[in-house]
Amino acid sequence: MSDASRNGKYRIVHYVNQFFGGVGGEEKADCEPFTIQGPQGPGRLLEKRFREGNADAEIVATVVCGDSHFVEHQEDVLRELVPLIRGYHPDLVVAGPAFNAGRYGMACGGVCSALQPLGIPAITAMFKENPGVDQYRKTVLIVETANNVSGMEEAVRKMVRLGIKRLRGEEIEFPKAEGCFEQGIRKNYFHAEPACGRAIAMLLRKINGDPFETEYPIPFFDRVDPQPAIADLKGITIALVTSGGIVPTGNPDHIESSSASKYGKYSLEGLETLDARTHQSAHGGYDNTYANNDPNRVLPVDEMRVLEKELGFKRHPWYYATVGNGTSVDNAKKFAKEIAVELIRDGVQAVILTST
Amino acid sequence: MSYARPHAGVHPVTHLWRKITVTDLGFSSATRVENGKLLIDKGELTALLRSDPNIKDVQLTIARPGDPVRIIPVKDVIEPRLSRIPGYPVFPGVLSAWDPDSDGIPSGEIVSLCGMVVTTVGSIVGFQEGIIDMSGPGARYSLFSGMHHLVLDISVKEGTERHEHEKSVRLAGFKASDYIARSSLDGPLSSGTLETLYNPADPGFHGSGQSGGRKRVPGIAYLYMLQSQGLLHDTYYCGVDVKKMPPRRIVPTEVLFGAIVSGNCVSACDKNTTYHHQNNPIILDLLRGHGVDWDFVGCVITNENVTLGDKQRSSTQAAELIASLDPDGVIVSKEGFGNPDADLMMNCSKIEAHGIKTVLLTDEFAGQDGASQSLVDSHPNADAIVSTGNANEVIVLPPMERVIGDDRVITELAGGSNKCRLPDGSVAIELQALIGSTNQLGFERISSRFK
Structure with a gap:
């Protein structure tokens, strides 16, 4: 991918918005995408700095799109732009810098992110409060810039330094060292010293009041306040959802025993109880002997049937199950979101969540 | 080699540790060490292990560092040791009755065979058993890849109940280890390296020694969290299931004698095998710097039970025991992940509430892509964490x-997963499956950071 083009130059495609593309300001923000051969606006400075950095690079095309048009028609625009950019056989795509322009930042991030799966290196640059940072930092290399165009010179200098490394095929393992935003992704590495010695050294510094750096900064956790109890269950629909891994025998969806990447949705239609022949636990984080002997212990279908008659609620004919063992919080959140949308759509008003 | 005695006039428990290094393993007609090679009488050891009525068969195999060998599914790893203290056996309370409170912990000598371990495998009992690769990329993640293994591949009789199966395999490892140590280390020994380890004096004497009550070096305590979720996730102290035991102080060098043993099938990466307990580097490092760089004021063991009430009670008691040692700071190590994260945070916040500084050792479960948060619980006081790596990362x-x-x-x-087998015969598997890869006692060098 770092092969220079036929005339020996690296080929770069530059993405800019309507303003830097010379179309106009906010009043032209709905401008549809088009292409200019060669550099335009900040592209000229970029090209100059690449050459000063001993990288014989050429901006072969500048792709321009209005900011509003991009965010309002993102899928369509990308469907058009990705093959178009690819057609130039670029060694690198540079988007922006977008500074603190929110829609422009989202567009730069969106373009870079869409090119990654094709193996086309793409970089961009923005101000830390640009919404594009939070949206794309995990997948895109984003150089940190000032909040407005007065930081152009510095932004271009940092982008070129990073761009040259990418052109030469260097993998950027820790973006922060390159002036980029941390991707917020945990990555393993081998420390020079075993963890035990590091712990004692950190404790001595903490005791002495010397500065120390935790190796894992504790994040802020969402806490969900429990909802008030429902006084009268008569007539409402209640569903069962479990992270205890109760699945139909044979685990038809192959939900992993740990680090689940999926959940299953299974019918309870006509079932008065679960038994060991029809259901099992797929969970690897607890001894599932007793859950396998009687799956109602984790997914209390039997008790629900008793209470249903007693209290007059309606049972939801489906239950959802995953394995809550080493499962990442991101995956868990994603499952919860999808399940909640379906439950609400299906008129469920209360859920009993069981875990292990 | 000896270290300064911290409190003159008080006699702390002292252990002399002799290490005899084994450079190879082989089978022979009599179990012994000869020219650095451990020879094992296959017939005698097999017969001993088969005396357990649950055990149908035991295959003995040797694996050496660098061999193109994968050992799977590993249940436990044990270093053979012999106590030379009359009446105080190794694996006290496990292979023989022992009550540390009425019998006390006597001073004296212990001998270990270094460079080799007894490793138990056999059909899977719980999902959370692991892999040791003796060469290749996996070997970089575990200290066990650098050792000689006597592998016991144990099969049990059909119909053996799961918990009985686990127990038989667990005890077989200890029996084999004890057999090897007794057969090869009994008698006069002149070889090996010697180290003297002085335990902390009793807390009643703390600060009443030479220093006249004025601390000149910081006091450090150790809170040693043990997996005790139950149902194949258990740890034993002197034979007692720790989930049924309140937190307590121990004499740190008790671990050398196998006072803490593993009985668990928690995830391979961060479960402490019996070897990890026998060689706990936090205890050893704290003892080695004791009286010089810091005062090691004591070690408290606590459990990681599953109910909220148990967690609250254990963390309160553990924090009070730690506070009674009057340390400036405490190292807290966790075992397992997920559910025990809650115990870790409770221990941290309750100890910090006593005005004592904490550093926590934990691994991370940040997802295969590293993008998720790493622990399932948090507390603002957990501001000093040493990471032993993201166990979800795929290798x-x-x-x-x-x-x-x-x-x-x-x-x-x-x-693992149903997709982890690649077409070329490789497996793409989370570090989680490699024994000891993200060990939270701090054996390994792997860590994690933001990219």
Whole structure:
């Protein structure tokens, strides 16, 4: 991918918005995408700095799109732009810098992110409060810039330094060292010293009041306040959802025993109880002997049937199950979101969540 | 080698540790160490292990560092040791009755065979058993890849109940280790390296020694959290299931004698095998700097039970025991992940509430892409954490020429999946499946950071 083009130059495609593309300001923000051969606006400075950095690079095309048009028609625009950019056989795509322009930042991030799966290196640059940072930092290399165009010179200098490394095929393992935003992704590495010695050294510094750096900064956790109890269950629909891994025998969806990447949705239609022949636990984080002997212990279908008659609620004919063992919080959140949308759509008003 | 005695006039428990290094293993007609090579009488050891009525068969195999060998599914790893203290056996309370409170912990000598371990494998009991690769990329993640293994591949009689199965395999490892130590280390020994370890004096004497009550070096305590979720996730102290035991102080060098043993099938990466307990580097480092760089004021063991009430009670008691040692700071190590994260945070916040500084050792479960948060619980006081790596990170292990055990179970292991087998015979598996890879006692060098 770092092969220079036929005339020996690296080929770069530059993405800019309507303003830097010379179309106009906010009043032209709905401008549809088009292409200019060669550099335009900040592209000229970029090209100059690449050459000063001993990288014989050429901006072969500048792709321009209005900011509003991009965010309002993102899928369509990308469907058009990705093959178009690819057609130039670029060694690198540079988007922006977008500074603190929110829609422009989202567009730069969106373009870079869409090119990654094709193996086309793409970089961009923005101000830390640009919404594009939070949206794309995990997948895109984003150089940190000032909040407005007065930081152009510095932004271009940092982008070129990073761009040259990418052109030469260097993998950027820790973006922060390159002036980029941390991707917020945990990555393993081998420390020079075993963890035990590091712990004692950190404790001595903490005791002495010397500065120390935790190796894992504790994040802020969402806490969900429990909802008030429902006084009268008569007539409402209640569903069962479990992270205890109760699945139909044979685990038809192959939900992993740990680090689940999926959940299953299974019918309870006509079932008065679960038994060991029809259901099992797929969970690897607890001894599932007793859950396998009687799956109602984790997914209390039997008790629900008793209470249903007693209290007059309606049972939801489906239950959802995953394995809550080493499962990442991101995956868990994603499952919860999808399940909640379906439950609400299906008129469920209360859920009993069981875990292990 | 000896270290300064911290409190003159008080006699702390002192242990002399002799280490005899083994450079190779082999089978022979009599179990002994000869010219650095451990020779094992296969027939005698097999017969001893088969005296357990649950055990149908035991295959003994040797694996050496650098061999193209995968050992799977590993249940426990044990270093053979012999106590030279009359009446105080190794694995006290496990292979013989022992009450540390009425019998006391006597001073004296212990001998260990270094460079080799007894490793138990056999059909899977719980999902969370693991892999040791003796060469290739996986070998970088575990200290066990650098050791000689006597592997016991144990099969039990049909119909053996799961918990009985676990117990038989667990005890077989200790019996084999004890047999090897007794057969090869009994008698006069002149070789090996010697180290003297002085335990902390009793807390009643703390600060009443030479220093006249004025601390000149910081006081450090150690809170040693033990997996006790139950149901194949258990740890034993002097034979007692720790989930049934309140937190308590121990004499730190008790661990050298196998006072803490593993009985658990929690995820391979961060469960403490018996070897890890026998060689706990936090205890050893704290003892080695004791009286010089710091005062090691004591070690408290606590459990990681599953109910909220148990967690609250244990963390309160553990924090009070730690506070009674009057340390400036405490190292807290966790075992397992997920549920125990809650115990870790409770221990941290309650100890900090006593005005004592904490550093926590934990691994991370940040997802295969590293993008998720790493722990399931948090507390603002947990501001000093040493990370032993993201156990969800995927590693590709090429196929091995030889498998000891059964590698068909690889997809079922915690960290494996039904998609983990690649077309070329490699497996793409989470670090979670490698024994000891993200050990939270701090043996390994792997860590994690933001990219």
